[in-house]
Amino acid sequence: MPNVIRQAELKPGASRTVRFEGQEHGSQISFFLVDNDPGQGPGLHVHPYTETWIVQTGEVEFTVGAEKIRARAGDIVVAPSGIPHKFRNIGSGRLQAVCIHASENIVQDWVEELSVTERPGDA
Numbered sequence: 001m002p003n004v005i006r007q008a009e010l011k012p013g014a015s016r017t018v019r020f021e022g023q024e025h026g027s028q029i030s031f032f033l034v035d036n037d038p039g040q041g042p043g044l045h046v047h048p049y050t051e052t053w054i055v056q057t058g059e060v061e062f063t064v065g066a067e068k069i070r071a072r073a074g075d076i077v078v079a080p081s082g083i084p085h086k087f088r089n090i091g092s093g094r095l096q097a098v099c100i101h102a103s104e105n106i107v108q109d110w111v112e113e114l115s116v117t118e119r120p121g122d123a
C-alpha cells in the first residue's frame with residue numbers, strides 16, 4: 001500500500017531543511033530537502049553510501065574529497081561513498097536542493113565542526 005507524507009507533516013529544521021528517513025515510511029532511500037540562505041551549508045562529513053544532490057534553485061559549491069565543484073539549478077552532483085564532502089550556498093539567494101541518501105537511514109560522520117555555516121544535522 002502506498003505511503004503518502006503530506007507537506008504539512010514535514011518539519012523543517014532551523015535552516016528550513018527537511019529530513020526524511022526512509023525506514024520510517026517503508027522506503028529504502030532517505031533525503032534532505034535543503035533550503036539554505038547564502039553562506040549556509042553543512043561541515044565536512046562522510047557517508048557509507050553514495051549521496052546525490054539535485055540542485056533546484058541557487059548556486060552551490062561542493063567539496064568532494066580534494067575536488068571543488070560549482071553547481072546551479074538543474075545540475076546533479078554525485079559523491080561516492082566514503083569520500084568526505086560538504087557544500088555551501090555561494091549564491092545571493094536561497095539554495096534549494098534534494099540530497100538523496102542511498103540508505104533507509106541517514107548515516108553521517110562529521111569530519112569537521114562548523115564555524116560560520118550551520119550543522120543542519122542534515123546534509
